[in-house]
Amino acid sequence: MPFIKLTKIERKRILVLITCLLIAIAAWLFMALNNKYPYTVKTVLKYNNIPQKKAFHPLQSDTVDLQVEGTGWQLLFSRLRIQPQSIAISLEKLNNRNFILFSEQLYNVNNQLETSQKIISVKPDTLYFDFSEKTIKKVPVRLISELNFVKQYGVSNPIEINPDYVTISGPEQELDKIKEWKTDSLKLDDIQYTTKNMVGMMQSKLKNVSIFPASVEVKVPIDEFTEKVLEVPVKVINNQEYYNVKLYPRKVKITFLVALSKYSQVNEDFIEAVVDLNDWKKLNHNRLRVKVVRFPDFCKLLQIEPGKLDFIIEK
Numbered sequence: 001m002p003f004i005k006l007t008k009i010e011r012k013r014i015l016v017l018i019t020c021l022l023i024a025i026a027a028w029l030f031m032a033l034n035n036k037y038p039y040t041v042k043t044v045l046k047y048n049n050i051p052q053k054k055a056f057h058p059l060q061s062d063t064v065d066l067q068v069e070g071t072g073w074q075l076l077f078s079r080l081r082i083q084p085q086s087i088a089i090s091l092e093k094l095n096n097r098n099f100i101l102f103s104e105q106l107y108n109v110n111n112q113l114e115t116s117q118k119i120i121s122v123k124p125d126t127l128y129f130d131f132s133e134k135t136i137k138k139v140p141v142r143l144i145s146e147l148n149f150v151k152q153y154g155v156s157n158p159i160e161i162n163p164d165y166v167t168i169s170g171p172e173q174e175l176d177k178i179k180e181w182k183t184d185s186l187k188l189d190d191i192q193y194t195t196k197n198m199v200g201m202m203q204s205k206l207k208n209v210s211i212f213p214a215s216v217e218v219k220v221p222i223d224e225f226t227e228k229v230l231e232v233p234v235k236v237i238n239n240q241e242y243y244n245v246k247l248y249p250r251k252v253k254i255t256f257l258v259a260l261s262k263y264s265q266v267n268e269d270f271i272e273a274v275v276d277l278n279d280w281k282k283l284n285h286n287r288l289r290v291k292v293v294r295f296p297d298f299c300k301l302l303q304i305e306p307g308k309l310d311f312i313i314e315k
């Protein structure tokens with residue numbers, strides 16, 4: 001195929017034509033993007049001015065469609081330009097009725113936007129709520145923690161939570177399902193001293209259930225641990241036939257870690273070791289496994305020696 005040969009003047013004319021065309025397109029885009037257009041974005045609802053004496057339950061999703069009027073530039077970047085990513089609406093009217101109209105709150109909703117966009121309408125415009133009498137209940141606090149200690153250090157006493165109960169309020173049918181309330185995760189690394197921390201309570205996933213207080217004080221008692229060995233007598237359990245059972249040996253050595261501050265306090269009275277005669281009667285074991293059934297919470301069991309005992313049954 002032969003190439004079209006253009007003169008220098010013809011090439012200049014084509015370049016000018018293309019330049020003019022690009023400038024015209026850019027000017028048209030600029031004018032078009034400066035015009036205002038309606039477009040739709042989704043946003044999440046947050047509630048304020050919640051009725052104090054009523055427990056409410058929304059009968060629709062907490063996500064609504066905003067009909068927004070903005071320029072073409074804002075339409076082009078609508079996902080980035082809607083700020084904040086949620087809007088707050090007042091539930092004050094629920095003291096007298098069971099629905100909320102967005103059309104009554106458009107002025108306040110528009111004031112929450114940080115841009116020149118204007119919300120024209122919200123879909124759905126009406127939010128409906130189901131009500132029940134608000135009840136109050138106390139539930140224990142459950143600490144969620146991830147604790148990492150310096151070598152040979154650990155928790156020397158039960159962790160203290162103050163208060164150890166929180167008050168929750170909401171509809172009775174929802175509160176009946178709640179038996180405890182978790183904290184946010186307490187994460188501590190390289191611990192070697194007793195610590196006190198304010199830990200927030202996990203936020204309620206139910207909009208009609210509230211919690212008080214929003215945080216608790218957590219005291220983690222820390223001490224250095226050392227190894228200790230005690231000889232503990234072994235008891236026989238599940239001997240309903242009252243056999244004369246002789247164990248060899250009669251005592252086992254329990255090796256464990258104990259806090260230095262409690263080293264002298266812990267003796268064999270704190271520990272109970274047993275063997276289960278059902279291991280022989282039902283499982284036909286010829287040696288009985290030693291189990292520790294009582295042990296201090298503030299100690300850490302390391303070893304039982306021997307772990308299994310020989311025995312003689314005299315009927």
